[in-house]
Amino acid sequence: LPRVSVRDALVSQEPGENVKVQGWVRSVRSQKEVLFLHINDGSSLEHLQIVADPTLHGSNLTFGCSVEVQGVLVKSPYKKQNVELKADRIEVIGHCDSKTFPFKYKERYPLEYTRQYPHFRCRTNALGSILRVRSEATDAIHSFFKANGYIHIHTPVITSNDCEGAGELFQVEPSSNMKKLGKNFFDVPAFLTVSAQLHLEVMSGAFTHVFTFGPTFRAENSQSRRHLAEFYMVEAEISFVENLQDIMQVMETLFKTTTETVLSNCSEDVELLHKFVAPGQKDKLEQMLKNKFLIISYTEAIDILKKGSQNFTFTPKWGLDLQTEHEKYLVKYCGNIPVFVINYPFDLKPFYMRDNEDEPQHTVAAVDLLVPGVGELFGGSLREERFHLLQQRLARLGLTDAYEWYLDLRRFGSVPHGGFGMGFERYLQCILGVDNIKDVIPFPRLMPTPSFAQTYP
Ligand code: 4AD
Ligand code: MG
16 A cells, blocks of 8 residues: 555545555544544644544554554545545554653643653644744755855864854864874864854855855853754855845845745644744734844944833943843834844954944944844854955954964955854744744753753753
């Protein structure tokens, strides 16, 4: 018999077909004359209804067990679905003790509860939907870049550079049994990447438009609802740009195009999440898609914050970083439309950002995109492409030797260029309205966490 997925069975145009379906039982209802079974295999949010003779029902057919069902697809008499499976054989593949299984039939669990079971939460409707959207959004992002002529680059995970200069690094070393080899594996300290930007800058010097989309690591000592120690970042780097507008244009179309694709390809999943996890999110998202993103300068942002009647925990002041509470205030002030904040103080930002050479409020051509519900979603900038300015800055920071190769890029065929990074989990939080970042990644890594314990995946 041909095996079909639940998704394919549900859209089957050929009732009468004999098929085999495999999955996990989501409900068992036994009536006198007929047994109703709902099974799901992750291919869609919908369950496939199985109807069978109650004699096919064994006591081991419980919520959560895995089954293989053979039968014939028929047109369903019920309004809720198009097709159901009339079973002539039901085989339990793996038992599931409903007394000890952490999820029960018909219960709706808050995301916090499901988080306690990192090895089972993917079997809930909410996580199922989130992870299908995640998969679809991943594809949509790749398609966006491909359609716009970008080359996808696999950048290294192990690197010696601290791109952001924030010192939030995880150091990489061989395990102790490898150390008996007697020599250092790496001749300089090696770390897990905090950003692929510098490698992308190398590649944009040959391919003009490049992007990467991979795991990124930061030893953040933070238990916030928007930080992870391991997250996925979408990064793009573009040569021959003229100004920050060029970069912001790509950021905005990436956000909008990806979101439109997700909304049209995963409408059921998104609807479920907007309905049960984040009521009100649908309208908020429509606002974001419909309106042109706003642009304000850092200096204007500080003025707005200073005039704000709010009592902030951190007093806003020119020269200091924007805090989460400030970002929230600014987004609200802008009518809950995403807002680009540009031209940050020179002293606040990493060495690679392009000097605006303005006085007296010395700034760099940096841009952050702040979005409702999340705050900072993108960080980007023009890069300092002028050899002498970059050399002076690296010298002041004592980094000249480490970045000789980076200076080379400015010695040999330098071009004005720039790019950005978007936190992929924050993107999912923003469109789905998921409050905690731990719920939009399959296995969250942060400090300290039970997911590092040996009994957890
Ligand atoms: O603003 P960031 O630090 O920018 C960079 O790393 C640039 N080098 C990127 C580039 O220009 N190529 O990080 C970019 C984005 C942030 O705006 C945020 O969305 C996300 O990455 N991010 C995190 N997401 C989850 N957990 C963390 N600990 C994150 N740190 C940054
Ligand atoms: Mg940033």
